[in-house]
Amino acid sequence: MKNNLSIFKEWKENYLLLIPVLGSLLISILQTEYYDDLLIALIILIFPLGLWTFSRLSKFKIILRMFSVFVFLHLIFFPFIYLWLIQEDQNSIKFDSIVSKENKTESLRQLDQQFKPVKISEKLEILRIIITDENNENLNKLLFIPYNYGVLMLNDFLVYPYAEMRPRENVHYLILCDKSGKFLFKMPYLNGHNDNNTIDITFMDFFKNSITILNKELGTYKKKKEIIDEKDDFWNYRKILPYSLNINSNSNMKPITKLANIVYAIHNFFVFGLILSIILRLISSHVSLKSRKKHD
Incomplete structure (x- = not known):
């Protein structure tokens, strides 16, 4: 208990120091053209950071940390990588024509609302x-x-x-x-x-x-x-995130170029690998807990 309390106090002191830094970062984000995307990414980032920190107080430390890495890679890192690929080469990733048309129409509508x-x-x-x-x-x-x-x-x-x-x-x-x-x-x-x-x-x-x-x-x-x-430069983090989330069974988003296919394969590997690791770890913990109860 004392160890957990000391860890909690240490965590509290460290993260209190981050408040002014995060405040300055938030102000900077709000002043940029892409503040909507960056703000959403920052809000999502709080979740894996919180899990990683909380894991120090939990007996499921490894599972929570694996899950926090999964959330970060799947919801933040790879969507921005796909966005970068599209901005570098519009033909690197092919989207379903209906999906592209809907997002393009939505982007034009938002532009009209912004400028009138x-x-x-x-x-x-x-x-x-x-x-x-x-x-x-x-x-x-x-x-x-x-x-x-x-x-x-x-x-x-x-x-x-x-x-x-x-x-x-x-x-x-x-x-x-x-x-x-x-x-x-x-x-x-x-x-x-x-x-x-x-x-x-x-x-x-x-x-x-x-x-x-x-x-x-x-x-x-x-x-x-x-x-x-x-x-056709209308993709942003908010628009690409739903298709990146469904990467394993997504016919609406297909990699075309060599680099895009490599990124796509690495993304799938991490998704399957981390999910499998989390499941195996949960099974291992469950089996371990049962064996302890038997011995008790």
Whole structure:
């Protein structure tokens, strides 16, 4: 009992030191483009790490450690290897046509949800119409905090302020409506507080900057859509994991290249080897326990 308690205390002290490291890692993951995949992999990784650590306190130490290795290899290591193979060569692994079509459609749908290209195009069209009215004096006015112009008419569009009061900072928006007052969209023009109560930018320059930003977003969307459409580069960890899990009886995913076949064979070897080892170990432990009871 004392030995187990000392092990538990040692484990607790070691893993408490990892909390800030894991916190920093989590923040870094959330800031990357692939944070969904990395976050899921990190959450799954906690399970085998926990099993490996808990095994030090259990009489089934070897079984738990073999199972933790199995989970790590099967759920994390090999799916990322398959993903790397696909990214290096799209023809290294062949997927069923229905599977590929479904995942491609889902990727395009998620891309549309992320960028909302239709709304971006609508905003661009409205802003371009607004800035064509160069003779409108309102376009040359400076933005103010607080906004003190009331409702402005800019080329048949109404513009007026809106502020969201938040605990740490206020977010100020320009609300754009058509001439009948129907809401179109809102655009943030200042976060936080401004002691000078002015922003050194005119409405014209603000709208032009907004058009530049929206054009960049639309350009990014088109590039990513082209990669998915033409290069079929839409696989990620989340999408490939279900097919990697069912590696032993999976007709939806077939290795084509030499390297892919080698990886596939090694994966199968580890899966069968570890499962067989765990079963044999359980049988051995059961037989050993029975023999002890007989002797007792």
